[in-house]
Amino acid sequence: MSVQFEFLGPLRQVVHGDDKVVVAAGTIGEALVELDGRYPGLTGRLLESEDTLHRHINIYINEEDVRFKEQLATTVKPGDLVTVISAIAGG
Amino acid sequence: MVISAREVDRPLDWYNRYARHIALDQVGEGGQLALNAARVLVLGAGGLGSPAALYLAAAGVGTLGLVDYDQVSLNNLQRQILHSTADVGRPKVESAVETLQGINPEIEVVPHPVKVGSDNVWELLEGYDIVVDGSDNFATRFLINDVCHQAGKPLVFGAVLQFSGQVTTFSREPDCCCYRCIFPSAPDPQYAPSCVEAGIFGVVTGIIGSLQAAEALKLILNSAGYQVGPTLKNRLLLYDGIDSTFRPVRVTKDPDCPVCSDPQFDFRRVKYVDSCAVEPHDKSPVGDSSTGSGL
Numbered sequence: 001m002s003v004q005f006e007f008l009g010p011l012r013q014v015v016h017g018d019d020k021v022v023v024a025a026g027t028i029g030e031a032l033v034e035l036d037g038r039y040p041g042l043t044g045r046l047l048e049s050e051d052t053l054h055r056h057i058n059i060y061i062n063e064e065d066v067r068f069k070e071q072l073a074t075t076v077k078p079g080d081l082v083t084v085i086s087a088i089a090g091g
Numbered sequence: 092m093v094i095s096a097r098e099v100d101r102p103l104d105w106y107n108r109y110a111r112h113i114a115l116d117q118v119g120e121g122g123q124l125a126l127n128a129a130r131v132l133v134l135g136a137g138g139l140g141s142p143a144a145l146y147l148a149a150a151g152v153g154t155l156g157l158v159d160y161d162q163v164s165l166n167n168l169q170r171q172i173l174h175s176t177a178d179v180g181r182p183k184v185e186s187a188v189e190t191l192q193g194i195n196p197e198i199e200v201v202p203h204p205v206k207v208g209s210d211n212v213w214e215l216l217e218g219y220d221i222v223v224d225g226s227d228n229f230a231t232r233f234l235i236n237d238v239c240h241q242a243g244k245p246l247v248f249g250a251v252l253q254f255s256g257q258v259t260t261f262s263r264e265p266d267c268c269c270y271r272c273i274f275p276s277a278p279d280p281q282y283a284p285s286c287v288e289a290g291i292f293g294v295v296t297g298i299i300g301s302l303q304a305a306e307a308l309k310l311i312l313n314s315a316g317y318q319v320g321p322t323l324k325n326r327l328l329l330y331d332g333i334d335s336t337f338r339p340v341r342v343t344k345d346p347d348c349p350v351c352s353d354p355q356f357d358f359r360r361v362k363y364v365d366s367c368a369v370e371p372h373d374k375s376p377v378g379d380s381s382t383g384s385g386l
Contacts, residue, residue, distance in 0.1 A: 008331050008338075009255030010289060019334055045282070056278035063341040083340060085329060087274040088252040090286040091139045091227040091296075 003031065003076045007084045011057075014046075015039050028059060028082065029072035046084070047072075056087040108197070109151055117319040118312060123151060125315035127198075131307055132156040132219035134207065134235060136183040138286070138296030139225030139249050139303060141173040146304035147223075148191040148198055152311070155191065156219055158203040159183040170293030207231055209363060212238050221310055223247045223303050227285065229277035230363040236261070236270035237358040237369075240351050245310050246270075249303040252284070254292045254332035256299035259342065260306045260322040267324050271369070272345040295332050302328065 005021045007014055015021050016039065025031035029051065036043040048054045051072050059066045060083045066074040076082065112118045112126070129152050133144045136159040147155055163171070163178045163186055171183075178186035184202035191200045203215060207226070212234060216222060222244050224235050232250070239246040239261065246261040248270060261269050277283065312319045329338045349369035350356050361369055 008329055009257075010252055010284065012333070054278065054282070055275040056282065058273065058340075060340040063339065065341065065343060068343050068345075083329070083338060085257070085340075086282070087229070087278060088250045088255065088257060089227060089229045089232055089277075089283065090250055090252040090289075090291055091135050091137055091225045 001026065001076070001078045003078065003080045003082055005031065005035065005082045005084065009086060009088055011045070011084055011086050014042050026075060027070075027072065028061070028066055028074050028076060031076065031082070032072070057084065058086075059084050105197075108195075112150070117317055119317070122312050122315065122317040122319075125317065126151045126308065126311055127153045129221070129311040130154040130156070130219045131221045131223060131311075132158065132216060133223045133225060134158045134231070135225035135227065136171070136173055136187040137161075137167065137225060137227065138170045138251065138291065138293070139300040140223070141171045141187075142297045142300030143223050143225060143247075143249075143304045143307070144173060144187060144191055145194065146301055147307060148195045148200065150304070150308055151195060151198060152307075154199045154201065154219075156201045156203055156215075157184050157187050157191075158205065158207060158215060159187070160204055160206045170291065170296045172297070207234070209234060209359060209361075212358075213242070216242055216244055219244070221245045221247065221307050223249075223307050225249060225300065225303070229283065232270065233277065233361075234358065234363045237350050237356070237361060239263070240269050241356065241358055247303045247306045247310070249299045251291055251295050251299050252286060253289050254295060256295050256330040256332070257327060258299050258302045258306070258323060258330070259327045260310065260324050262310070262322060262324045264324070266344060267351075268342050268344040269348060269351040271350045272348045273327060273342045275345075275348075292332050295330065298330060298332075 002022050002024050023031045023034050032043050046057050061080050109123045112123050113120050131152050133140045136157050161183050163174045163181050165179050173187045173190045182204050184204045188200045188202050222239050243263050245263050249258045306322050309319050309322050326339045327342045
């Protein structure tokens with residue numbers, strides 16, 4: 001099943017500037033592994049360990065933070081929009 | 092408490108200056124008086140602090156504090172619209188006070204030309220109702236979040252980098268998250284470029300700083316009984332200047348947050364350097380923080 005990812009802010013460079021990326025996967029973790037094949041280094045930028053996000057990275061399925069769901073095991077369904085952001089501090 | 096609009100006589104200029112606010116059903120004379128009585132502290136007279144302070148001053152926020160220890164540089168002027176070319180080399184707070192008093196001489200603008208740190212932040216915040224964060228580094232952002240939570244002060248958060256911006260409001264209501272609920276700790280330096288290194292599309296600071304001013308004004312009006320609609324409490328608004336899109340995401344109070352879910356939390360026990368992580372009941376000595384608005 002296909003879901004759409006968007007990487008906002010400084011993370012957009014991780015997907016080479018693409019505004020939307022479509023990936024077939026059942027969970028967030030599976031999607032990230034698939035995306036890492038296309039954009040080498042992506043998981044290294046987002047993950048602290050194999051199953052944990054860096055604490056300055058948030059992933060939202062539609063509007064919901066996966067950290068408060070099943071983290072990387074959170075399932076995705078067709079039509080979901082997955083937004084990936086990083087903490088930023090510029091002022 | 093709704094302030095009565097009929098308790099005092101006001102000069103015709105007052106009605107004239109604030110006529111477009113007074114014309115709004117949600118504000119009116121009483122709401123304008125609430126704005127005139129409010130005290131807001133803006134951290135940083137830079138990219139975010141400039142538009143935020145300009146709109147707060149124009150709106151008639153009665154006391155506006157400005158914290159910044161830096162001087163105006165030529166490369167600030169691409170986005171820091173409080174300052175002009177003639178101000179290069181001057182202290183930012185000095186230039187900012189002049190600009191803001193020029194727009195609205197009826198308000199009090201208080202300069203704080205200091206570097207914010209654990210040692211002075213409590214006193215800095217003491218005289219203000221609301222804090223608007225326009226600082227430029229994670230250490231200050233975590234410090235301000237933690238202290239505002241401890242002091243019970245609403246905090247309007249905004250941050251920018253390159254073409255992107257983030258804005259939200261931490262209202263201090265019991266069900267409201269704090270910054271650490273969203274981002275528990277700062278990224279490692281290699282993942283956290285500053286605007287100096289990564290660049291900033293100047294107008295993004297104007298967009299986010301203006302939204303911060305709107306949030307502060309709504310906090311003031313709502314708390315005075317003038318309902319102008321919900322703030323961004325528990326919503327993080329993401330702006331992407333490349334796609335020209337705004338996207339709100341839901342942010343949630345973390346029941347394990349080491350700050351807002353721990354009644355024993357004390358910012359004086361945290362070292363505000365590097366990751367800014369809170370160790371449970373850390374007894375380490377107070378650390379330093381950088382400040383301001385270099386951006």
